[in-house]
Amino acid sequence: MMDNFTLIGLMAATCTTLSFVPQVVHILRTGNVEGISLMMYSVFTVGVALWLAYGVVLGDLPVxxxxxxxxxxxxxxxxxxxxxxxRIKRDHPAL
Structure with missing residues (x-):
């Protein structure tokens, strides 16, 4: 049986993780990436990879x-x- 702390962790993980789904769906549907910060997503992605490594080392399922x-x-x-x-730069070099 799962303890309450693990359950809370899984619920928190679900909420924060699912928050990215609308952004991915929006980009796939519209192709609009104007408001996306490459620096922010690059740093964030590295940070998430490090959190994943941390979770693996600890054996923490929610993490x-x-x-x-x-x-x-x-x-x-x-x-x-x-x-x-x-693609935008390739198709419209003046932009």
Whole structure:
């Protein structure tokens, strides 16, 4: 049986991780990446990868799960933004 602290951790992880889903869906639907900060998402993605490593070392399931999913979603935002901006520069060199 799961203890209350693990349950709270899983609930918190679910909330914070799912907060990235609307951004990924928005980019996939519209292709709009104008408001995305590459520096912020780059630093954030590295931080999440480090949190994931921390969770693995501790064997902390909520930390591992939250950061694994968040790493995937944040990486998607970062990669989609880089791809879209590269295409814009390629197609419109004057911009």
């Amino acid at each position: 591992i799960l939250a950061n694994l999913v968040t790493l995937v979603l944040a990486s998607m935002v970062l990669v989609l933004t880089l791809i879209k901006r590269h």
